[in-house]
Amino acid sequence: MKMSSDIKRVMSRKSPAGILQIMVKQLMEEEGLWEETLTSDIPTSWEKYGDLLLFNGEKYFRDDRWKHTPNLWQCICKALKAKRIGFKHFISEDSFRSPNVKLVYGVNSWVEFKDNGVIFTWDVQFNMFCAGNAPERHRIATFLCEGETVVDMYAGIGYFTLPYLVKAKAKLVYACEWYPRAVKALKINLSINKVASKCIVYEGDSRLVCPKGIADRVNLGLLPSSESGWQAACEALNPISGGVLHIHGNVTSSIKNKKIINDKFGCKDCVDILCNYDPNEKDLNNNKFCSDVGIQPSFIFHSKTVIPVTNVSIKWKQMEWKLWSLHVCHKLSDIFCSVHEQVWKLQICNLHHVKSYAPHIDHLVLDVKCTPQEYLVQ
Ligand SMILES: C[S@@+](CC[C@H](N)C(=O)[O-])C[C@H]1O[C@@H](n2cnc3c(N)ncnc32)[C@H](O)[C@@H]1O
Known part of the structure; x- marks a missing residue:
């Protein structure tokens, strides 16, 4: 030619x-x-x-x-x-x-890609690499994790483990991964980024192998939902000082009526809380209300005084994002009560929009600070 x-x-x-x-x-x-x-x-x-x-x-x-x-x-x-x-x-x-x-x-089919100062290598035929998750990789890179112990429950080839170690300077990351081909790439990546000595790889189902009682932070980067790992994540947190959970999920929006929302989340409590909290917010189909209102103190689930609060203003672009966040806190509060037999305070620190996953479906990350109640500073 x-x-x-x-x-x-x-x-x-x-x-x-x-x-x-x-x-x-x-x-x-x-x-x-x-x-x-x-x-x-x-x-x-x-x-x-x-x-x-x-x-x-x-x-x-x-x-x-x-x-x-x-x-x-x-x-x-x-x-x-x-x-x-x-x-x-x-x-x-x-x-x-x-x-x-x-x-x-x-x-x-092995490739190498440098992203924001982190080198990733993987086999494109066997490992997924989501270019669209760059905003979350880069956000983690800005965290200040010096002295912190992090658990990455779905480490893959190190998408998030590596930014925690290379950029956020975590002291130690426990990386859980059950797919041998991903573990192989993860180990190579730890080595080429010169952080292997700061990472302990647990090969297996993170719900079973995840360490307990040691984490300052737990990353739950699994779609469409990471819910099956929430209990292990709560157990991983340090029982004295607590820590932060970064919970990923795909959230569907623009649902036409309240009934579908009820069916979808299966949680009348959360819908009721959202409806009753503010008289101006009664219309769940009206998206205007959620543009700049944070979840305020204090919601009480099942008479256990576990309270999701936030003192930061969060841009709830969709009402379903707010409902999902509330529901995540609801479920976490139940888990903390059963796991630790103790009340934990939950603070929503941030809701991060990573990408649009499909029409009306958004990949979100909810950052929840979890603190055992004795250590609450009022
Ligand atoms: C593909 S990653 C998610 C994508 C990633 N967040 C990104 O930025 O591209 C999810 C990883 O979690 C692993 N995984 C899923 N469930 C798991 C479990 N219960 N225990 C350990 N690893 C798991 C999968 O094998 C996969 O490597």
């Missing part, structure tokens, strides 16, 4: 997506296979890790004609300065959250 000087001139002014478009179209024209309808099949976005390109296989190159185009992968690699190509399909709903990636060009 030869490029005329005209095409070269046009390309020097084009974005990578524009260049890809021109080169792929030219190749297809030379093969007599081009039709304008194929334009939407040419990628306009992709992930690139080192020299490996990852395209969305649900969206691009779906037409059969691509299969019959010789030198297509070489042409794409030339256009985007790469050497390997993979296609990413919907993530498996298995317990490892396997990535469902197929390498179509090139031989080795």
Whole structure:
């Protein structure tokens, strides 16, 4: 495939997506296979890790004609300065959250990627790496964790473990992970980032292997919900000084009526609290009310005086975000009462929006400070 000087001139002014478009179209024209309808099949976005390109296989190159185009992968690699190509399909709903990636060009599927001063390496065919979680990786990097012991209950290849160690300067991280291929990448990553001596890897189900009574902070980075790990996380916290839980979850919004909300969370208590708390907030379908109101003292669940409070103003962009936060506190308060037979104060410190996961579904992280009641400073 030869490029005329005209095409070269046009390309020097084009974005990578524009260049890809021109080169792929030219190749297809030379093969007599081009039709304008194929334009939407040419990628306009992709992930690139080192020299490996990852395209969305649900969206691009779906037409059969691509299969019959010789030198297509070489042409794409030339256009985007790469050497390997993979296609990413919907993530498996298995317990490892396997990535469902197929390498179509090139031989080795390990990649290396430097993000915010942290080096990650993994096998794209077996480990998922969510580029969209960068806001959470970068937020963790800003935490001040000197002297702290952290538990990462779903460590994977070290998405959050590494920023805790490399950037937030945690004293020690216990990293729990049950997928051997992720553990392999995690250990390599700890070593290349020179933090292996500050991490203890627990290979197994975090609900069983998670250490107890030692943590200043527990990270629960599992979607769509980390709820199955909440009890182990509460048990992991230091029983004297407590600590912070970072709870991830996918939260569905824009639900049309209150009944569905009740069904969804299965928790009348939380809906009632939200309705009764402020007369102006009675209409659960009105999103305006939750724009800048924090959950204030004091909600009492099941007559146990466990109180989710916040003295920071949180932007509750959606009413369901507020309801979810309240419900997380509700469940945690129950767990603390049964695990520690003691009342713990829960403070919502922050609600962080990581990304839009799907239409009407948002990936949120709720930061909850948990303190045994004897240590409350009133
Ligand atoms: C894929 S990560 C989540 C994505 C990650 N937060 C990111 O930023 O890309 C979740 C990890 O938790 C692991 N995992 C899920 N449940 C687990 C459990 N009960 N015990 C230990 N590891 C678990 C999975 O194997 C997976 O490696």
